[in-house]
Amino acid sequence: MPFGAGIGDDGSVRFALWAPAAERVELLLDDAAGDNPFELHPRADGWFSISTHAAHTGSRYQYRIDGGQPVPDPASRHQPEGVHGPSEVIDPRDWDWRDDDWRxxxxxxVxxxxxxxxxxxxxxxFAAARGKLDYLAELGITAVELMPVAAFPGRRGWGYDGVYPFAVEAAYGRPDDLRGLVQAAHARGLMVFLDVVYNHFGPEGNYLSQYAPAFFTDRHHTPWGDAINFDGAGSRWIREFFIxxxxxxxxxxxxxxxxLDAVHAILDDSDPDILTELAARVQAGPGRERHIHLVLENDNNSARYLRPDNGPEAPLYRAQxxxxxxxxxxxxLTREVHGYYKDYxxxxxxxxxxxxxxGFAYQGEPSPYRGNRPRGEASGGLPATAFxxxxxxxxxxxxxxxxxxxxxxxxxEQLHVATALLLLQPSPPLLFMGQEWASPRPFQFFCDFGPDLAEAVVRGRREEFADFPGFGDPAARERIPDPLADDTFNNSRLDWEAAQTDSARAxxxxxRQLLALRRDAIIPRLDQRAPQRADCTRLGPCALAVGWQLRNARLNLLFNLDSQSLSAIAPPPGRLLYATHPEAATAATGTSLPAASLLAYLDRPGEPA
Structure with missing residues (x-):
């Protein structure tokens, strides 16, 4: 890649920095004798670079811009001392990959x-997570998704305030520890996905504005302030940075x-936009050699990114x-209707x-939560696997x-129904860690910003809920956990001893049983190219019968989330796959749907019920 520190075949290290607002850039090496900076050579289009044998794998370095304070490399592969410390030269070729056959x-x-x-x-x-891979494979998981691992401020955080997108967060381990996790997952048949953030940089540790202010633009605004400049003057190298x-x-x-996190906050009026170009480059690169899957989080419900744009080829993005x-x-399940739940x-x-x-509930209809602005695009022609x-x-x-x-x-009982619906319907399901044993541990918002931001973060977090039921009184909002407190982080850790209780094991x-059914009966009959063919009938005030035409089979789910039972329901054809209340599934004379229940049937022509 054109950014960062790269080791050449002759053992030299090339340092390259895009700093269009700088006049002079110096390289400071921690292992060089004394304060003996190396001056980078200016090149065209705002670039500065130098190649030197004075650095090597493991060297720590910083840049000094126009004689100012030393700053890390924005394309650093590792920040062992945190976001304000020196960057480290990493040679990715040092890792001995043993999964070359993995496609x-x-x-x-998924x-x-x-x-x-x-x-x-x-x-x-990362090393400890490797120890849980067998457990996940036995559960029926096929893809581990890591929340962001790019370097962020402090000792803990969710990862969405990262400031060095190429640097593996040191709190979790070194780059090779992450490679070891991925390799171990592949050895068990598990894919590994990574959550990446291309809509903003975190508020602490980002020095780009000092020497590359073109990274940001006030023509677009996001919840975090000025947007990343994907479509204005100087945007070529900004787009390349994220691609x-x-x-x-x-x-x-x-x-x-x-x-890709919250792409509705990636504002780009160019054609093609950055999402389209990034996906095309991925497909033309590693996507030619193996299965690569790009997934969006997009509050705009923009179905166009999920449609094939070139005939029979795969869509730019697999799903949202x-x-x-x-x-x-x-x-x-909860009857909560505040915040964005008012839309439903x-x-x-x-x-x-x-x-x-x-697929989407909102396909262009006005959204009450968003001031009745239209939200979404038509998604009825997409496959079920696009969601x-x-x-x-x-x-x-x-x-x-x-x-x-x-x-x-x-x-x-209601959670059982919702779980069966999630794991048996055709769209790829996602579980959050601990969900499989109904962990009671919360997952709270935590971070570790410096003192300049700490008070504002605590105050902002609590005022965010001022209009929510139970938190209108300032005294009530004091119950909201302090994001910077050790307890908030520790309370969010999974308690694996709790996974051994009888209830957790059940x-x-x-x-595990539902995922085995999905693996054996549903996944082989999914078609990720064909438009979804489904129909739905109301059975009661809070009960539905849904049918999907799969490849050579029809899947039918009947479920009732009401507190009242429904009787004399005609069972669909096919064999019974799953029942939350097995006693309710009777012969063809009719069946009943007790309160909080689900029945699943698979009909294969020619196969006896």
Whole structure:
């Protein structure tokens, strides 16, 4: 890549910095004798570079811009002393890959497991996470998704305030520890996805504005301030910075896919826009050699990114996280209708019908939460595999005031129905760490900013919930955990001893059984190219019968989230796959749907029921 420090075949290290606002750039090497800087040579288009044998793998270095304070390399591969310390020269060729035969897995086989590396295990490291891979494979997971691992301020954080997109967060381990995790996952048939953030830089440790202010523009605004400049003067190398970042993770670490965070905040009026160009470059690069899957989080529900743009070829992006699916199920399970849940308060069952048969609930309709502005694009012609479904993820738990999981907000029987619906419907499901045993541990918002930001972060976090039920009184908001407190981080760690209780084991076995059914009966019949063919019928006030035409089979799910039973329901043809209440599934004379129940059937022509 054109950025950062790279080691040549002759052992020299080439340092390259794009600093269009600088007049002079010096390289400071920690292992050079005394204060003996090396002056970088100016090149065209704002670049400065130098190659030297004075540096080597493991050298620590900084840049001094126009005689000012030393700053790290924005394309640093590692920041061992944090975001304000020196960068380290890393040679990715030093790692001995042993998975050259790995070509990934097709998208329809995806079952995602999202985890935060710092709270997934007691140690909070990549090395410790390796020890849980057998457990995940036995559960039925096929793809591990890591929350962002780019270097962020302090000792802990969610990762979405990263400031060095190429640098592996030192709190989790060294770059080779991450490579070891990916390689060990591949050895077990597991894909590994990485969450990446291309919509902003964090508020602490980013020095780009000092020497490359063109990285930002006030023509577009985001929740974090001025937008990243993807479409204005000087944007060529900014686009390349992020495109190479995507290629870097896929090539140097052999990730199988990326999830691009909040792309609705990537504002770009150029043609092609950065999302289109990035995906095309990935497909033309590592995507030619193995299965590479790009996934979006996009509040705009922009279905166009999920459609093939060149005939029979794969779409630019495999799928989008389907917030609509989560939000409407959350309303049905909890009856909460504040915040963005107000969009689903009016006839939530209709919204769920649309999610299950067409993907998005909002496909251009006015959104009450967004001031009745239209939201979304038509998604009915997309395959079911274009939508990642979930009941929990880091956002939907951690963005709550107290970080409660869905198991603390609804009863076990309704959660059983929602879990079976999630894992048996055709869209790829996502579990959040600990969900498989119904972990009661919260996942709260935590960070570790310096004193200049700490007070504002605590105050802003608590005032964010001023309009939410139960937090209107300032005294009540004092209950909201302090994001910078040690306890907030520690309370969010998974308690693996709790996974050994009888209740946890029952939930785990339920998830394992459902994922085995998905693997054997549903995944082989999914078509990631064919438009979804589905129909849905209301059976009661909070009950649906949904049918999907799969490859050579039809999948039917009947479920009731009401407190009242339904009787005399005609069972669909086919064999019974799963029942939350097995006693309710009777002969062809009719069946019943007790309160909080689900039945799943698979009909294969010519196969006896």
């Amino acid at each position: 990934g897995r097709p998208w329809q086989e 079952v995602l497991y999202e985890l935060h590396p710092g709270t997934f295990t007691p140690e909070g490291t 190479h970042n995507a290629l870097y993770w896929l090539e140097e670490y052999r990730f199988d896919g990326l999830r 996280w389907n917030d609509d699916f989560h939000h409407v199920l959350h309303v049905l 308060a009016d006839d939530p069952l209709s919204h769920l019908q649309r999610c299950l048969t067409e 990642v479904a979930f009941l929990q993820n880091h956002d939907q738990i951690g963005n709550r005031a107290l970080g409660e999981r869905i198991g603390q907000l609804t009863d076990a 939930w785990y076995e339920r998830h």
